[in-house]
Structures are given as C-alpha cells and as structure tokens.
Amino acid sequence: MGRQTLDIVRSFPEQFKVVALAARSNVDLLVEQAKEFGPDLVACFADSPEVERKAREALPKALLGERGLLAVATHADADILVAATSGQDGLRPTLAAISAGKTIALANKETLVMAGHVVTEAARRHGVAILPVDSEHSAIWQCLHGEENNSIRRLILTASGGPFRTTPLEQLRDVSVEQAMAHPTWRMGPKITIDSATLMNKGLEVIEAHWLFDMPYEQIDVVVHPESIIHSMVEFCDGSIKMQASLPTMHLPILHTLTYPERLDTSDKNLIKELNWPTVARLNFEELNLERFPCFKLAIEAGKRGGTYPSVLVGADEEAVAMFMEGKIPYRGIAEILEAVLERHDSISQPDSAAIVGACAWARSEARVCSAKYLG
Ligand SMILES: NC(=O)C1=CN([C@@H]2O[C@H](COP(=O)(O)OP(=O)(O)OC[C@H]3O[C@@H](n4cnc5c(N)ncnc54)[C@H](OP(=O)(O)O)[C@@H]3O)[C@@H](O)[C@H]2O)C=CC1
Ligand SMILES: CC(=O)[C@@H](O)[C@H](O)COP(=O)(O)O
Numbered sequence: 347m348g349r350q351t352l353d354i355v356r357s358f359p360e361q362f363k364v365v366a367l368a369a370r371s372n373v374d375l376l377v378e379q380a381k382e383f384g385p386d387l388v389a390c391f392a393d394s395p396e397v398e399r400k401a402r403e404a405l406p407k408a409l410l411g412e413r414g415l416l417a418v419a420t421h422a423d424a425d426i427l428v429a430a431t432s433g434q435d436g437l438r439p440t441l442a443a444i445s446a447g448k449t450i451a452l453a454n455k456e457t458l459v460m461a462g463h464v465v466t467e468a469a470r471r472h473g474v475a476i477l478p479v480d481s482e483h484s485a486i487w488q489c490l491h492g493e494e495n496n497s498i499r500r501l502i503l504t505a506s507g508g509p510f511r512t513t514p515l516e517q518l519r520d521v522s523v524e525q526a527m528a529h530p531t532w533r534m535g536p537k538i539t540i541d542s543a544t545l546m547n548k549g550l551e552v553i554e555a556h557w558l559f560d561m562p563y564e565q566i567d568v569v570v571h572p573e574s575i576i577h578s579m580v581e582f583c584d585g586s587i588k589m590q591a592s593l594p595t596m597h598l599p600i601l602h603t604l605t606y607p608e609r610l611d612t613s614d615k616n617l618i619k620e621l622n623w624p625t626v627a628r629l630n631f632e633e634l635n636l637e638r639f640p641c642f643k644l645a646i647e648a649g650k651r652g653g654t655y656p657s658v659l660v661g662a663d664e665e666a667v668a669m670f671m672e673g674k675i676p677y678r679g680i681a682e683i684l685e686a687v688l689e690r691h692d693s694i695s696q697p698d699s700a701a702i703v704g705a706c707a708w709a710r711s712e713a714r715v716c717s718a719k720y721l722g
C-alpha cells in the first residue's frame with residue numbers, strides 16, 4: 347500500500363508531497379524512496395539488531411523504533427497520514443496522528459478492529475476524519491457520498507472467496523503456503539493474502555465496517571463475488587442498491603482519500619486501467635460457505651462480543667499466520683489456534699489502548715503455546 351501511495355505521488359507531483367516516510371525492515375527500499383521523494387523525516391522501525399545496524403549506516407538521520415513511527419505520524423507539515431503498516435503496530439501512531447489533528451487515510455484495518463471504540467471516539471473528540479482505504483470500505487464510502495446514514499438498510503461487502511473458494515473440503519486442511527498465497531484477483535502483502543485465503547480478511551472487514559460506518563452487525567452482509575470488480579454495495583431503505591466498480595486496483599481507493607471531496611483526472615497517467623465492460627464476460631455472486639471458512643465465523647463472533655476479543659483475534663491471527671508461513675503449523679491450524687485462544691480469553695469491557703495492546707500481546711503468546719500440538 348505504501349508503494350502504491352508513492353506511485354500516486356509520482357504521478358501527481360504538483361498535488362502531493364511526501365513529508366515523512368516510515369518502514370520496518372526494508373532499508374534498501376527506504377533509502378531509494380528517501381532519495382526519490384526527499385521527505386523531511388525518515389523512520390525505520392528496525393525490528394532486529396541487524397536491520398538497526400543497517401539503518402544507522404544507510405540513513406544516519408532516520409529515527410528508529412516506535413519513536414520514529416510516532417514522529418512520522420505527527421509531523422507538523424503533514425495534512426494526512428496514510429496508515430499502511432501491516433498488523434498491530436499501526437495503532438499507537440494512528441492515535442498519535444489523530445491527537446495531532448491529522449486526517450487519517452486508513453489502510454491498516456487491524457487498528458480499527460482492535461480499538462474501534464478508542465479510535466472513533468478520539469477522532470470525534472479531535473474533529474478528525476478517518477477516510478477508508480480498504481477497497482470495500484472505499485466502495486461503501488463512495489456509495490454513501492450525498493446520502494443520509496439513516497436511509498441505509500444494509501451494507502453488502504463483496505469477498506473474492508480467495509484461492510480456496512472451490513477447493514474440495516477434504517483437501518483444505520493441509521493446503522500449502524504457496525497455494526494460500528495465490529490470490530485470484532489482488533496482489534497484496536503476505537499477511538493480508540493469507541487472511542484472504544481463510545476469509546479472516548472479510549471478518550476483519552465486517553468489524554472495520556461496523557466502526558467506520560457506525561452500523562450494527564445485523565445490517566452488514568457479505569456476498570462472494572469472485573471477479574473483484576464490484577468492490578461493495580449499499581442497499582437503501584427504498585430498496586435501491588448502489589455499487590462501486592473498477593478493475594481490482596488499490597491506486598483508486600488510495601487516490602480517493604488523498605483528493606476527497608474532489609476527484610483527479612487519471613486518464614493520461616498510466617495509473618488506473620479503464621474498465622472495458624464488454625470484456626467483462628460475467629459477474630458472479632455466491633453465498634458465503636461458513637463451513638469452509640471457520641475464521642470468518644470466529645471473527646464475527648469476536649466483533650460482536652467486543653471488549654478485548656477483537657484485539658485477541660488480531661494478535662492470535664497475526665501469530666498464527668506467521669507460524670503457518672514459517673511452516674510451523676498446517677493451514678487448518680490457523681482456525682484451530684484462533685478458536686483455542688479466543689476460548690481461553692477473559693475479556694475486559696471498554697478497554698483503553700494499553701489494555702488493547704496488552705490483550706493482543708497475550709494472544710500472540712497464547713497462540714504460540716497452542717501451536718505446540720503441531721510440533722513433531
Ligand atoms: N495490499 C492491499 O491491497 C491492501 C492492504 N490493506 C491493509 O494495508 C496494510 C498493509 O498491507 P500491505 O501493503 O499489503 O502489506 P505489506 O506487507 O506489503 O506492507 C506492509 C508495510 O508496512 C511496513 N511496516 C510493517 N510494520 C511496520 C512497523 N512496525 N513500522 C514501520 N513500518 C512497518 C513494512 O515495511 P518493510 O517493508 O520495511 O518491512 C511494509 O512497507 C494491512 O493492514 C492490510 O490489511 C487493506 C486493503 C488492501
Ligand atoms: C484489496 C482489498 O481491499 C483486500 O482487502 C481485498 O478485499 C482482498 O480480497 P478478499 O478478501 O475479498 O479475497
């Protein structure tokens with residue numbers, strides 16, 4: 347998402363300037379990006395001594411660790427923060443940016459899932475807008491432009507169904523990392539790609555929609571749409587349904603957060619491919635099969651239960667996905683570990699951000715404990 351944001355800046359140098367830039371471990375790319383975009387501030391989270399050494403050498407002025415992320419998120423010259431780190435690390439910097447009055451272009455869905463009540467309340471208190479980058483939420487937001495929230499009957503999120511939409515159930519227990527990484531329509535980072543395979547991504551997105559649009563879970567539905575052309579829909583009280591469509595590209599939702607309420611002409615930019623309708627042979631829609639995708643069900647239950655359950659969901663999932671990718675647990679282990687960790691959890695109601703981060707850390711360590719049964 348970060349690279350695609352920079353593609354947009356590269357295409358519209360008159361409109362946008364990068365004032366601060368953060369990454370975790372890819373120092374070589376960060377150096378390249380810093381050279382090209384000349385930000386005032388560069389930060390590297392540097393999650394290992396080796397990366398830290400490399401960052402100190404290659405970027406002597408860079409701020410390291412969470413301190414760097416917080417400085418980037420609150421840079422005095424920034425109007426908007428594109429929050430596009432993966433996983434749980436985005437929460438504190440995003441809250442800091444809200445406190446500093448920055449508009450938030452939110453790609454990092456884990457932030458809202460873990461701490462929806464804290465983040466939305468902080469945004470309300472500071473008069474800050476949280477603009478959705480996630481393709482489904484951008485679609486819903488675009489469908490809602492000019493509409494009244496009280497005229498919504500339901501939000502309908504589309505799901506591609508991932509690489510295992512039609513895989514026979516008996517083969518699904520032990521599919522490989524390579525198979526899980528082969529998303530049919532989107533090219534994304536590893537964590538979200540595995541989440542799309544298990545449909546955890548869609549569960550997280552339902553929770554994200556609940557917070558972004560202040561919508562009860564009973565008014566949020568999911569329909570499988572394998573082509574990823576319709577990015578989501580809103581059904582209104584009179585029965586009218588609006589949908590937003592494009593070829594699958596994240597450039598468009600990112601651009602919309604950066605230009606809202608205006609739109610920029612992209613026709614001569616070689617950035618967003620035109621959708622040529624006659625070449626779209628067929629758009630398909632199917633019911634979501636819950637038996638096939640237990641992670642989806644666990645996510646919705648955690649969202650509805652609230653408290654620290656969503657934070658535990660995020661922490662356990664992050665750890666389980668990492669262990670699956672490292673070959674330590676089988677594919678089915680992701681759902682099994684999530685279920686076991688959620689079951690063991692004693693939730694706190696209305697947690698503050700410290701309790702949310704604490705619950706997430708607890709869930710990660712519990713997930714590792716639960717993985718022991720797959721060893722050997
Ligand atoms: N990709 C997509 O199409 C979509 C993504 N999203 C959401 O956007 C977020 C990013 O996804 P995606 O771009 O695919 O993921 P990637 O794994 O491709 O990229 C994640 C980026 O975050 C950086 N990062 C991770 N942790 C930290 C940290 N602690 N400090 C600083 N930087 C950090 C990484 O830096 P480095 O490379 O240096 O390690 C990398 O640049 C996720 O939350 C995802 O759910 C939402 C909708 C669509
Ligand atoms: C591009 C984007 O927004 C992803 O979150 C996408 O939604 C993944 O696709 P599925 O989760 O529907 O497979």
Ligand SMILES: [Mn+2]
Nearest residue numbers: 480481482551
């Ligand atoms: Mn999405």
